Amino acid sequence: xxxxxxxxxxxxxxxxxxxxxxxxxxxxxxxxxxxxxxxxxxxxxxxxxxxxxxxxxxxxxxxxxxxxxxxxxxxxxxxxxxxxxxxxxxxxxxxxxxxxxxxxxxxxxxxxxxxxxxxxxxxxxxxxxxxxxxxxxxxxxxxxxxxxxxxxxxxxxxxxxxxxxxxxxxxxxxxxxxxxxxxxxxxxxxxxxxxxxxxxxxxxxxxxxxxxxxxxxxxxxxxxxxxxxxxxxxxxxxxxxxxxxxxxxxxxxxxxxxxxxxxxxxxxxxxxxxxxxxxxxxxxxxxxxxxxxxxxxxxxxxxxxxxxxxxxxxxxxxxxxxxxxxxxxxxxxxxxxxxxxxxxxxxxxxxxxxxxxx
Numbered sequence: 001x002x003x004x005x006x007x008x009x010x011x012x013x014x015x016x017x018x019x020x021x022x023x024x025x026x027x028x029x030x031x032x033x034x035x036x037x038x039x040x041x042x043x044x045x046x047x048x049x050x051x052x053x054x055x056x057x058x059x060x061x062x063x064x065x066x067x068x069x070x071x072x073x074x075x076x077x078x079x080x081x082x083x084x085x086x087x088x089x090x091x092x093x094x095x096x097x098x099x100x101x102x103x104x105x106x107x108x109x110x111x112x113x114x115x116x117x118x119x120x121x122x123x124x125x126x127x128x129x130x131x132x133x134x135x136x137x138x139x140x141x142x143x144x145x146x147x148x149x150x151x152x153x154x155x156x157x158x159x160x161x162x163x164x165x166x167x168x169x170x171x172x173x174x175x176x177x178x179x180x181x182x183x184x185x186x187x188x189x190x191x192x193x194x195x196x197x198x199x200x201x202x203x204x205x206x207x208x209x210x211x212x213x214x215x216x217x218x219x220x221x222x223x224x225x226x227x228x229x230x231x232x233x234x235x236x237x238x239x240x241x242x243x244x245x246x247x248x249x250x251x252x253x254x255x256x257x258x259x260x261x262x263x264x265x266x267x268x269x270x271x272x273x274x275x276x277x278x279x280x281x282x283x284x285x286x287x288x289x290x291x292x293x294x295x296x297x298x299x300x301x302x303x304x305x306x307x308x309x310x311x312x313x314x315x316x317x318x319x320x321x322x323x324x325x326x327x328x329x330x331x332x333x334x335x336x337x338x339x340x341x342x343x344x345x346x347x348x349x350x351x352x353x354x355x356x357x358x
Contacts (some may be wrong), residue, residue, distance in 0.1 A: 026211055026214045027211065028208050028209060028210050028211060029208070029209055029214075030206050030207070030208055030209070031177045031206065031207065031208075031209045032177065032203065032204055032205065032206050032207075033174065033176075033177055033180045033198070033199075033202050033203050033204070033205055033207070034065065034066060034067050034203040034204065035177075036174075036177035036178070036180035036181040036184075036207075036209065037067050037142075037174075037180045037181065037184050037198065038067055038068065038069065038070075038071070039181055040180065040181040040182070040183075040184030040185045040188075041053065041067075041068065041071065041104065041184060041188075042071060042074070043185065043216050044184070044185055044188040044189070045071065045074075045075050045078060047216065048102065048188075050100065050101045050102045051078070051101075051102045051103075051104065051188055052075075052078040052079070052080065052096075052101060052102070052103060052104070053068060053071065053075075053078065053079045053080065053103075053104045053105075053106065054079075054080040054081075054082055054089055054092070054093060054103055054104070054105055054106070055080075055081075055082055055089065055105055055106030055107065055108070055143075056081070056082055056083075056084055056089075056106070056108050057081060057108070058071075058072075058079055058080070058081060058082075058106050059071075059072040059079045059080065059081040060072065060081055061081075063106070064106075064108045065144065065200065065203055067106075067203070068106070085115075086107065086112050086113060086115035086116040087115050087116045087118075087119065089105065089116075090105060090113070090116030090119040090120065090141070091116070091119045091123075093105040093119075093139050093141075094119050094120075094123050094124045094137060094139055094193075096139075097124070097136075097137045097138050097139035097193075098127065098135055098136070098137055102138050102139070102140070102188060103139050103140070104139075104140045104142060104188060105139060105140065105141050105142070106142055106143050107141065107142070107143035108143060108144075109143060109144050109145070109155055109200075110143055110144065110145040110157075110159045110197060111154060111155050111156070111157055111159075113141065113143075113159070120141065120163075120169070120193070120195075121166055121169075123137075124137045124139055124168070124169070124193040125166050125167065125168030125169045125193060126168055128168065128192065129167070129168055136191050136192075137192070137193050138190065138191045138192065138193070139193050139194075140184075140187045140188055140193075140194050140196060141193070141194070141195050141196065142184070142187075142195075142196035142197075142198065143196075143197075143198065144198050144199065144200035144203075145158060145159055145160070145173070145197035145198060145199065145200075145240075146158040146160075146197070146199055146200075146201075146240065146241065146291040147201075147291055147323070147328055147335075147338075147339050148200040148201055149201065149332070149335065150330060150332055150335065151330075152328065152330045153327035153328040153329075153330070156328035157328070158197075158290065158291040158292045158323065159195075159197065160173060160197055160239070160240075160268050160290065160291075160292055160298055161268075161290075161292040161293075161296060161297045161298050161300075161301070163195045163197075163268075163269075164268040164269040164298070164301075165296075166269075168192070168193065169192070169193055169194070169195055169269060170187070170190060170192055170193070170194045170195065170222050170223075170267065170269055170270065171194075171195045171197065171267065171268045171269040172186075172187060172194060172195070172196055172197070172222055172266060172267045172268070173196075173197045173198075173199075173239045173240040173265070173266065173267075173268060174196075174198065174240070174266070175202075175228075175239065175240055175241070175243035175244065175264050175266070176207045176243075176264075177206070177207035177208070177209050177213075178207065178209060178210065178213045178220065179220055179226075179264070179266055180198070181209070181213060181218070181220075182213065182218055182219050182220030183196060183219075183220045183222070183266065183267075184196060185218065185219045185220075186219040186220055186221060186222050187222070189219065190222060194222070197240070199240050199241040201241055202240075202241050202244075205244075220266060222267050222270070223267050223270040223271070223272055224266065224267065224272050224275075225263055225264060225265045225266055225267070225271075225272035225275040225276065226263070226264045226266060227261065227262070227263055227264075227275065227279065228243060228246075228247060228262040228263070228264045229247060229250055229260070229261060229262040230261055231250065231259040231260045231261035231262070231283065232259045232261070232282065232283060233258050233259045233260060233261075233283055233285065233353055234253075234258060234259075234260050234261070234283050234285040234286070234287060234349045234352055234353055235260075235261050235263060235279040235280050235282075235283045235285065235286050235287070236249070236250070236260050236261065236262050236263065236287045236288075236289060236345060236349065237263050237265060237276060237279075237286065237287070237288045237289070237302050238262070238263070238264070238265065238288065238289040238290065238345075239264065239265040239266065239268060239290070239298070240291070241291070242289045242290065242291065242321075242340055242345075243262065243264045245289065245340065245341060245342040245345060246260075246262045246289055246342070246345055247262055248342035249342040249343075249345035249346045249349065250262055252342065252346050253346055253349055253350070256350070256355065258349060258350065258353050258355065260349055261279055261282070261283055263275060263276065263279050268298060271302075271305070273305065273309070276302070276305065276306075277305075277309045277310055280306050280309075280310040280313060280314070281310055281313045284313055284314060284315040284316075285314070285315055285316050285318075285349075285352040285353060286302075286303065286306050286310075286314070286318040286319070286352070287318070287319050287320070287321065287345060287348045287349050287352060288302045288303060288318070288319075288320040288321065289320075289321040289322075289340055289344075289345050289348075290320070290321070290322055290323075290340070291322075291323050291339065291340060292322060292323060293322060293323055293325055294320065294322040294323075294325050295325070297320070297322050299320030299321070299322055300320070302320075303318045303320060306318055316351075316352040316353070316354065317352070318352070319348040319349075319351060319352050320348075321340045321344045321345055321348050322340065323338060323339065323340065324337070324338035324339075326338065
């Protein structure tokens with residue numbers, strides 16, 4: 001039934017050829033993560049009539065986190081409020097993608113995507129491979145991921161490692177405004193299902209948007225990491241909100257004579273293996289930082305890759321900083337102890353540099 005509904009939904013969105021245009025030059029400006037995602041969505045809705053948005057409260061309410069504010073009025077009929085049924089509207093989105101449109105499906109939180117995980121893992125991720133390429137599924141799933149504050153264990157999990165373990169999916173996590181806008185646009189233009197995992201904590205964080213990033217054709221390529229800060233003593237591999245914590249840690253470490261290199265992974269599937277390997281081979285030491293649980297987390301994968309490709313270059317055993325291995329506490333006093341902070345990264349970097357044995 002959901003496939004027939006999806007076909008009707010797909011047929012309601014106009015199909016026509018389109019062309020891209022370039023914007024005039026603008027000076028750099030400050031913009032929040034929330035605004036950067038909205039700008040990316042807006043530009044892609046204007047560029048390609050196959051794109052539409054759907055999810056709980058994305059329209060009349062302007063989005064649960066106001067990311068889609070104003071888009072319903074600007075694109076009537078292409079911003080669709082859904083019932084509170086993740087399994088239902090995710091299935092509709094997958095079917096619509098197979099029928100020729102490009103749905104951008106918002107989850108109010110990625111924790112709720114568990115209600116729809118069958119559509120994501122068994123249909124969206126596998127159909128292109130199982131059909132020999134005759135079926136494509138260019139759907140984007142996006143929404144807040146990882147721990148916010150004081151919302152309990154059921155709303156605080158980071159699904160980066162879960163989702164990036166699935167062949168057929170692409171997984172991207174923005175840190176800055178340029179990441180947020182560029183990855184959003186790249187995800188919509190990609191012919192594969194793409195998971196955009198955003199941090200609720202950072203929606204209000206502001207960054208400078210460069211002149212280049214204000215171009216309507218600006219994208220951040222999926223599978224390309226960014227060295228946010230170069231260094232020679234230790235590599236810190238991280239993503240999303242913890243890039244900011246890594247940069248704070250690097251500032252503190254520099255006062256103690258340790259020059260840390262901060263690599264913003266940006267895309268967790270596919271990983272930018274070249275940038276990762278080059279950085280580790282340069283510094284000879286590795287710390288990973290994530291908001292996943294330790295067992296089978298992103299750090300475990302990154303350290304495995306370091307052992308495969310950089311073993312002879314490592315001067316110390318790698319270390320990983322993760323979420324505490326417990327369901328997220330609700331009380332603020334112990335929630336802060338469970339979530340990785342800059343101080344945890346500092347201590348790990350000092351250990352691999354043999355500055356602190358504790």
